[in-house]
Amino acid sequence: MPADVLAVTLAVGARIHSKKNRVEKVSGNQDPPTRAMAGQERRIDDTILIREAQSGNRAAFEELVRHYDQAVLRLALHLTGTEHDAQDVYQDAFLKAYKNIGSFRFECSFYTWIYRIVTNLCLDHLRKKNVRKEDAPVVKDASGGEYDLLDQVPDGRAGANPERDLMRRQLGARISGALEKLTPRERMVFELKHYHGLKLRTVGEILHTTEETAKNTLFRATQKLRGQLADMR
Amino acid sequence: MKCEWVRENITLHVYGELADDARHELEQHVARCADCAAELKAEQEFHAVLSQDRAAEPTPNLLAASRMRLQEALETAEPGGFWRRLVFDPAQWLRQVSFSPALASVILILGFTGGVGTSYKVFVHPVVTSTSTVPAPVESSITGIQSVTQQPGTNQIDIKYNTVSTQEAQGSMNDQRIQQLLLFAARNNYNSGVRMDSVDLLTQKPDVSQVRDALIYALRYDTNPGVRLKALDGLGGFVKDDVRVRDVVLEALVNDSNPGVRTEALRLIEPVKADGSVRGVLMTLSAKDQSQYIKSQARTMLAQLPEID
Numbered sequence: 001m002p003a004d005v006l007a008v009t010l011a012v013g014a015r016i017h018s019k020k021n022r023v024e025k026v027s028g029n030q031d032p033p034t035r036a037m038a039g040q041e042r043r044i045d046d047t048i049l050i051r052e053a054q055s056g057n058r059a060a061f062e063e064l065v066r067h068y069d070q071a072v073l074r075l076a077l078h079l080t081g082t083e084h085d086a087q088d089v090y091q092d093a094f095l096k097a098y099k100n101i102g103s104f105r106f107e108c109s110f111y112t113w114i115y116r117i118v119t120n121l122c123l124d125h126l127r128k129k130n131v132r133k134e135d136a137p138v139v140k141d142a143s144g145g146e147y148d149l150l151d152q153v154p155d156g157r158a159g160a161n162p163e164r165d166l167m168r169r170q171l172g173a174r175i176s177g178a179l180e181k182l183t184p185r186e187r188m189v190f191e192l193k194h195y196h197g198l199k200l201r202t203v204g205e206i207l208h209t210t211e212e213t214a215k216n217t218l219f220r221a222t223q224k225l226r227g228q229l230a231d232m233r
Numbered sequence: 234m235k236c237e238w239v240r241e242n243i244t245l246h247v248y249g250e251l252a253d254d255a256r257h258e259l260e261q262h263v264a265r266c267a268d269c270a271a272e273l274k275a276e277q278e279f280h281a282v283l284s285q286d287r288a289a290e291p292t293p294n295l296l297a298a299s300r301m302r303l304q305e306a307l308e309t310a311e312p313g314g315f316w317r318r319l320v321f322d323p324a325q326w327l328r329q330v331s332f333s334p335a336l337a338s339v340i341l342i343l344g345f346t347g348g349v350g351t352s353y354k355v356f357v358h359p360v361v362t363s364t365s366t367v368p369a370p371v372e373s374s375i376t377g378i379q380s381v382t383q384q385p386g387t388n389q390i391d392i393k394y395n396t397v398s399t400q401e402a403q404g405s406m407n408d409q410r411i412q413q414l415l416l417f418a419a420r421n422n423y424n425s426g427v428r429m430d431s432v433d434l435l436t437q438k439p440d441v442s443q444v445r446d447a448l449i450y451a452l453r454y455d456t457n458p459g460v461r462l463k464a465l466d467g468l469g470g471f472v473k474d475d476v477r478v479r480d481v482v483l484e485a486l487v488n489d490s491n492p493g494v495r496t497e498a499l500r501l502i503e504p505v506k507a508d509g510s511v512r513g514v515l516m517t518l519s520a521k522d523q524s525q526y527i528k529s530q531a532r533t534m535l536a537q538l539p540e541i542d
Contacts, residue, residue, distance in 0.1 A: 058307060062456060065303065070291065073299060078288040083295055090299045091306060098312050168285075175286045193248060195288040200250050215245055222244045222276075225283070232282050 046110050053101050061101065065094055068111070071196070072118050079122045079191055080129075081176070089125060093118045108205060115206045119188055126184035171232075178228035186221040189214055235262055239269045243276045293523055297490045301458060308425065406437055412444070419447045425457040432460050436467030445471065449481050458491035465494060469501045479505060483514050492524060499530055506534050 046067065052060035069090065076089035096117050104113060179187055188207065192198045198206075204214040239262050245251045246259055263270045291299075379393035404411040418431040432451050438444045451464035465485065471478040479502070486498035502511050512535070519531035 053312065056312060058312070059456065061312070062304065062307070065300070069300065070296060073291040073296060074288055077291050077295075083291075086291070087295070087299050087302065091303055094303050095306055095310055098307060098310055101312055171282075172286050175283065191288075194283065200245075200248075215250065218248070218250075219241060219244050222279075226276075226279055229279070229282070232279075 047106070050101065050104060050106075050110060053098075054104070061098055064110070068114050069094070072114065075115075075118060075191070075196060076122060078195060079187070080125055085125060089118065089121050092121050096121075112202065112205050115192075116208070119192070119206055123184050123188060126187060130184065174229060174232065175225075178225050181228060182221050182224055186217055186224070189217040190221040190225070193218055236266060236269055239263065239266070240272055243269075243273055246273070247276050247280050293490070294492055297492060301491065304425075304457065406434060412438065412441070416443060416447050419451055425455075425460060428455065428457065428460050429463060432463045432467070436463060439467045439471065445475070445478070449477060452481055452485055458489075458494055461485070461489065461491065461494050462497060465497050465501065472501050472505055479508070479510070483510065486527075487514060487518070492526075495524070495527060499527060499534075503534065507538055512538065 046064065049060045049064045049067075053064060072093060073086060073090050076093075077083065077086040080086050080089060093114065097114055104110070179190070182190065185207070189200075189203055192203045192206065193200060200214040200218065201211045204211040207214065239259055242251060242255065242259060246256060251259065263273050375394055375396055377395050379395065380391070382391045383389070384391065402410055402414055406412070412435075415431045415435055418427055419435060428451070432448065432455075435444045435447060439448060445468070448464040448467045452461050452468065455461050455464070465482065468478045468482065472482055473479075482498050482501055486495055486502065489495050489498065505511050506515065515531045515535050518527055519535055522528045522531065
């Protein structure tokens with residue numbers, strides 16, 4: 001069978017497959033063996049897609065992107081704080097992955113590989129942001145505490161509960177302020193563990209370090225945050 | 234020392250990152266030590282406060298916009314790593330040839346001329362070779378050998394192989410062959426620019442049943458939003474008369490990941506908004522669609538309809 005015929009079959013099949021995966025996610029009541037099988041199926045699925053992408057099949061790469069891009073965008077959005085920057089990180093990460101897919105050697109999972117690319121880009125962003133911090137639109141309130149002007153923009157969405165929304169935003173702003181005082185690496189470890197629920201072993205792999213170092217970094221980050229947010233308990 | 238160890242590991246305990254034996258040790262200690270128990274409680278309370286703040290999920294619009302932007306950039310980006318470019322892999326090269334937009338017509342012609350599976354016979358003996366009915370193929374035109382069999386009791390060998398050859402077709406939109414090639418390109422081509430051009434031309438003949446099928450297929454399955462928009466434009470005139478078209482437009486309105494496609498679909502169903510299935514979809518959209526624009530437009534369209542008794 002000519003290679004192009006194979007590729008067409010894959011592209012159509014993969015699309016149907018992704019729809020099936022979405023349905024499974026919605027149902028959300030799979031038993032563990034089914035979930036494990038689904039995970040394994042995804043892994044096999046990814047392997048085929050990666051090999052196709054490595055041979056120049058762009059549709060296969062785009063399908064691969066759809067397996068991971070929501071998680072990537074969520075991470076970028078929370079770390080950068082703006083949709084614009086998050087989109088830039090998303091774009092750079094997947095373009096970098098596309099350009100380097102040929103050098104992917106299956107030594108780690110694609111999940112770890114793409115997270116490695118994204119975290120590196122986010123770390124660069126955080127480092128640059130730390131340098132620019134003095135220019136940020138931060139002002140002081142009556143009690144001398146700093147807050148970000150952008151956090152004061154009201155949420156105009158219909159149906160929002162104004163009181164609860166205000167409390168949520170105040171809490172979010174305090175936590176964001178405290179997170180920004182962490183070093184980029186501490187922030188990244190805390191982000192991947194606390195907000196994204198990754199195992200510290202995986203975090204270590206992503207950040208090219210040991211699980212032990214990731215544990216120590218998480219401890220330091222949490223201690224700093226507790227110090228910053230002591231009055232909130 | 235024990236208390237110090239416990240305090241260093243309380244964070245890992247709260248995050249479920251302690252090994253089973255260490256967790257047991259920590260719990261045993263905390264049960265006996267009031268200071269460490271207080272520290273654990275404080276850490277758990279702090280964790281609970283932090284957990285109220287969740288990382289927001291990206292909105293569907295942001296995700297769709299990011300995907301579109303990436304898709305556009307991928308059109309011009311070159312895949313592959315440094316070492317791959319240095320190594321010459323003939324199989325790889327052949328595959329790339331088959332994906333190349335410049336040779337897209339090769340794929341099309343293959344499908345229609347039955348070029349695949351050309352069969353011929355050659356003789357092993359050099360003198361007999363001259364009796365072969367087909368000229369010897371150029372090596373670079375062979376895409377693969379399907380089978381090699383020797384007929385029992387003779388020195389005759391049957392070889393089935395696939396070839397590619399570039400061909401060109403010219404003609405007007407009324408030409409059956411041109412239509413067939415465009416239909417093939419609309420469904421199967423890897424270059425979204427070629428798909429877009431093909432779908433655009435096909436929209437001139439939406440009354441031909443096969444063309445309409447291809448437009449429905451493109452609207453439902455094409456990965457490029459631009460191609461889906463073209464297909465939608467081509468189908469617009471049939472929303473009233475063809476139930477299949479109405480259904481696929483409604484599908485796009487509800488499920489498409491691209492806000493532009495959804496907005497266009499909403500505009501197209503305007504003439505049939507009184508239809509039962511359309512009314513049902515509009516009611517769902519007006520109640521809980523994530524896009525404020527779609528929600529308000531659906532409400533407006535429903536408000537213009539007469540009440541059902």
